[in-house]
Amino acid sequence: MQRAKRPGEAGTDDRERVTANYLAVRQWSERLCEPLTVEDYVIQTVVETSPPKWHLAHVSWFFETFLLLPYLADYKVFHPRFDYLFNSYYEQLDSGYWPRAQRGLLSRPGVAEIYDYRRHVDAAMGRLIRECPDAQWGSVSELLLLGLNHEQQHQELLITDIKRNFACNPLRPAYREDISGSELVSPESMTYIPFTGGLTEIGDRGMGFAYDNERPRHRVFLQPFRLADRLVSNAEFREFVEDDGYSHPALWLSDGWQIIVRERWDAPRYWERIDGDWFEMTLGGVRPLNSGEPVTHLSYYEADAFATWAGRRLPTEAEWERAASEVPINGNFADSGLLHPAPAPKGDGLRQLFGDVWEWTCSAYLPYPGYRAPDGALGEYNGKFMANQMVLRGGSCATPDGHVRPSYRNFFYPHERWQFMGLRLAEDA
Amino acid sequence: MQRAKRPGEAGTDDRERVTANYLAVRQWSERLCEPLTVEDYVIQTVVETSPPKWHLAHVSWFFETFLLLPYLADYKVFHPRFDYLFNSYYEQLDSGYWPRAQRGLLSRPGVAEIYDYRRHVDAAMGRLIRECPDAQWGSVSELLLLGLNHEQQHQELLITDIKRNFACNPLRPAYREDISGSELVSPESMTYIPFTGGLTEIGDRGMGFAYDNERPRHRVFLQPFRLADRLVSNAEFREFVEDDGYSHPALWLSDGWQIIVRERWDAPRYWERIDGDWFEMTLGGVRPLNSGEPVTHLSYYEADAFATWAGRRLPTEAEWERAASEVPINGNFADSGLLHPAPAPKGDGLRQLFGDVWEWTCSAYLPYPGYRAPDGALGEYNGKFMANQMVLRGGSCATPDGHVRPSYRNFFYPHERWQFMGLRLAEDA
Amino acid sequence: MQRAKRPGEAGTDDRERVTANYLAVRQWSERLCEPLTVEDYVIQTVVETSPPKWHLAHVSWFFETFLLLPYLADYKVFHPRFDYLFNSYYEQLDSGYWPRAQRGLLSRPGVAEIYDYRRHVDAAMGRLIRECPDAQWGSVSELLLLGLNHEQQHQELLITDIKRNFACNPLRPAYREDISGSELVSPESMTYIPFTGGLTEIGDRGMGFAYDNERPRHRVFLQPFRLADRLVSNAEFREFVEDDGYSHPALWLSDGWQIIVRERWDAPRYWERIDGDWFEMTLGGVRPLNSGEPVTHLSYYEADAFATWAGRRLPTEAEWERAASEVPINGNFADSGLLHPAPAPKGDGLRQLFGDVWEWTCSAYLPYPGYRAPDGALGEYNGKFMANQMVLRGGSCATPDGHVRPSYRNFFYPHERWQFMGLRLAEDA
């Protein structure tokens, strides 16, 4: 008969489950890269994106730096310069790092060497999971979970960066020819779901993994509000475009107006007008715009201007979380294979809260009351970005299933739009 | 015997009081310019600032555009191109506007012509105040109050822009030689005043003039907190500087770290090290740094990094307003003539909440729940800036007396530091 | 009876003549500034230009630095920081210099103080001319001649910089309302004057003042060529514009094409199309374009593209000098008061070689064979610019009378066009 585990002790089963989880996440990264040519791994078409091979190496470097070197006694790094090449932004590390804007300038190390690096790290991680003393298991398993969530974030970036790369290529290549788009539909009418105001709690409930920025859970006071039952669709956004929404300064935040004038934006990022019709670049290539699909690849400025035009507003992150806490975490995530937002399912009630597109909120990305960043370099993971960015909620069609939760806070600068970003309208009750 | 006024009717006394108020504000702008040479009126040393003559004209254009043209029947504009030259950013106006970055490129209209313009507007305003039909008095007097508050804001900018101009001149001229600095003192020890949490109300109480962005008054939930009894002093900030605070990335927000590296910031904006000692450029010229004075001309990034280094944080705007609602609006404002923050007065309790320096809060400048921007071009006054900026509270030594109140929300980009900006520490209770 | 002068000795007459010449040149600078307001003295509207008050000070600094400090024993500088403020680019001087792009950021020293500076320098120069020992007179008088020619160059820049400043002001102020434009005329037909080829000599003949870059005189071999008898007129250039010359890449040098696309150039610098008609900004304000006047304010790229379109080419500097050596140095210089190029005088033969506009040649500005730059900081006067610039010849309507000669080499970057620059066509015989 098996003895009872002591608190903090990891049974063999735990470790096997962790290994399986580790391998599943790691393999998904590589599966996402299967449609790529070697050349596709190399390029960086704008500073916000990274070459696919850089993503594959960086997530491995994360395990090497924060797990293997501190916890696996005789671990030997794969290559002494990889610390410099694949550190993304941890300023406190001595190595420094290769400039972000120049990640696409490196043909070496090559793709094969980076896969070797992954194998090297995977083997060592397998050993660490098996052999780590119980006394360290708590720290190790916690960091490992962080490492896997980190890799999942980069899986989403892999998809959106590849899309960005292909969309700027005049040949408009498809990432996968075999992705079928959703049937062409018109959106159903939008209705608003009322929520009462009052004190509510938001933030991590402590029931599983969560990032530091979701803590501490705390009370906020809400006014009564109403939330649209689905995302804004292409049909609605096209109305805005065709009503000259991009030409009326009164609809725009000042910083947004400046950028659309300077960059000559007149539609969402991947819309293309060809012979008078609207098309959209997708991971399956260029397709006719589907009216019923949620609009995506919008900056915060565009989402906000649309809401102003519509006589509504964006929800706050607390409102969104209040609503999301009551619905199951189902939706069109990356595992569906669509890799594109889909029309709202028919039915009543709140739909599309999870998956499809990240929803811009009108909340700035700031620390929750009582927030403390972790000590050391990992303290740079989330806290140092708490300025100038806006919160997005709910995950997208490029997010791995199981990665998000109601309290999950994503954040981007308001001008960015290469992620699957869209919006849901809100209004005061 | 005077008959009773009908509701909405403006009595002669009201109009005389308004005229007096109008003239007082207008004269203060000109008095601030008395120490200037003609040349000083012309220059713009960085895009955030404007030439003094532009300020004098722009505030007059505001009255011309939003009061005289709509409400004074036979008003003739002073010059047909001034609409184009002195509109600051109202995108909805047909005239367009001369680019902000190029305000220092115009020698014409000259200073004398701009004073003529002011006389022209003042005469017409006098007539409008006297002759405006009662039916319009409500709108006119409301807009006039807005125009005067607007001019007061530009009075503060006049002072800070002149300081910026003089500080970049290698001759370091004094704005006024006769400004005496505060006695050199060391700061008293800092103590923290506790506040209970719970629901509290913030925003305009409707007892007098307030900007749209202070409305609607609404409830927020606060955790218990503590607030430093005085502003952070030069002595404390020098410790941070000399502890190599500007060299430790762990203390900084990511965007802040990038700017201090790129711009080589290593001290507040106007500090100068001369032969190993610290000096500070003031409106009275360069002086030895006074340990007991509040530190000023800090960006949000520097304020935040200092708080992190000190193991504290910045207050939220709701915390600040909660505390400020209980104290009288006294302080070192522009009318004191110091034009520089002064050491905290001796005593107990919260000091320096008003005047001295604008206090950075850790709150992003966002609309209050239920906020609605006014219709028309004046809707651009505050609402369109609700992105990427942080809220500052309390007024400064360059703010005209009477201009601020507990609910007053100032806002700047987190990298800006040419205003009199400083900080007060807070902590969780 | 006056004794004969020893070689190198300066007689009283010489010194009086020099003083008169000195004062005449100095006064002309100030006379050019008479139409300016104080505000006009301060601004710099583009990096190539300088504020008028800077010019007035810089030319005085030149006398102070290269004459008074080395040669006037007890000379005291007017202000210790002026060396830093008014050194233009002499890298070898210890003082360093205030950045060129920021000359318009300084309101102090003011205009009155700069006139005081001029009086201070003039008084000392008067003393130096009177009291300088004969042994030093050779050096002093040579440097003084250089200083006066230097000031004359800045007199031309004063005019062209003021024009640039006024042309960018939406009010389009006139420098002098009383300048009468030339009568509206059509140009006479253009004929070509033939020149034989063979060996010819170019460069300074040593008969008077010349810059180092005109030396040594040397032989060059020329093919036979023909030179247009007059400058290209507005009428001809308008044909080029209206034949879409600015839209045909085949006409343009690659660097020129890039700049016209990037900057959206579609006409000479000061042409304006108003309601379908062409106008031109002049120092007398905006006027209808005069067909018969020489086209001016062209870059090298535009001059070259026009010549290509016309099936001709620009002359080389040697060809130009060959032709110019045979004609008297008469023309429309600044002293005429027109301050604008004038239609070619009626008649036969080469006209307009001197004055009106600087003529772009197709010769790069390079050292003549055997060229040696002077030692010391004055060696930076001309030699260090011998890269990336093109030679212009003949002087302009803004050049002081007496300043140019056939061997005079002016030089500017090929994209610059704020000087009075135009062209004369040439062709192979």
Next chain:
Amino acid sequence: MQRAKRPGEAGTDDRERVTANYLAVRQWSERLCEPLTVEDYVIQTVVETSPPKWHLAHVSWFFETFLLLPYLADYKVFHPRFDYLFNSYYEQLDSGYWPRAQRGLLSRPGVAEIYDYRRHVDAAMGRLIRECPDAQWGSVSELLLLGLNHEQQHQELLITDIKRNFACNPLRPAYREDISGSELVSPESMTYIPFTGGLTEIGDRGMGFAYDNERPRHRVFLQPFRLADRLVSNAEFREFVEDDGYSHPALWLSDGWQIIVRERWDAPRYWERIDGDWFEMTLGGVRPLNSGEPVTHLSYYEADAFATWAGRRLPTEAEWERAASEVPINGNFADSGLLHPAPAPKGDGLRQLFGDVWEWTCSAYLPYPGYRAPDGALGEYNGKFMANQMVLRGGSCATPDGHVRPSYRNFFYPHERWQFMGLRLAEDA
């Protein structure tokens, strides 16, 4: 018995010889790419360079555009978008072209597809050479020769671009590990060879292929001069570096001084100081600096500053050609396999005129007297670059053998230094 060929007719032998020549040149491009990984083909590390796969495609596009489409009746283009992707700068072509600065952003078409493109073009070219009617043979064979010379130019760029790419990679990969460097030697003393002055002829003699910019041959007059018998070596340039040559403005042209200050240049492009010793990045990896090898990867500014420091000057292109006309075209070209400049061979007289490094002359790249650019898009080949660039002569260790001649004019902007550029000193006799 074979009949005699008519004038203009191409015999079978001619065509076979042309085919062989065509194939030899085309194969050399591909052989140069053999050491590359697929990833190496993709990147562009600075705007002046191009990805290797772009070079391979562009030279093929040249044949397709200027030979196959006009002359091979039923030719079908390989891909309809390649015209847009691989046109380099021919503005007159309707297709437009993909921006030069973004050539490294395209992962598709991939390397394999580009080799297919080459096969497609080669097959068609084979057919054109065999089947072209005699009446067109003159034009075709002339264009073909241009196409091959064009491809040779890109072969040199392939080598220098690969070097640039590898030198910016922190791993400093070698292009070929098997390249042996020259033996470490000290340079022999430098002597000067005298040349008489007088009239001389330069330019294409019409004895074989030459570019338009080498014509027409024409007379120039030279002063007597002397030319160093060998190139400046690393030993000599190190003296300049260690004499603080990069810190003395008096040595530098103004534009050069600005760039070395702004870019912090303090040595030739690929020199690296490691633990106090000088090393040099080569195509064989990083090696200790070899004193006896010619210095290379210098800008014009550095070459000129060195010459000034040495009390000498750079030769004019006419001087260089005068000297080069008397020596055989032998030297260290790409075919030697060194791919790096080698120490001067022992001996007397002028050495290293051909191969090793391109020699900066002090002549601006301008049209020869009587120059006419060809009609049509090919007129953009050379003529449109005749501004702002300087002439280099003699070929380099990356130039294919047989490609250069005494009249060959290479040209680059004075700040560029990623080519194998060096210098030879000259002086007045």
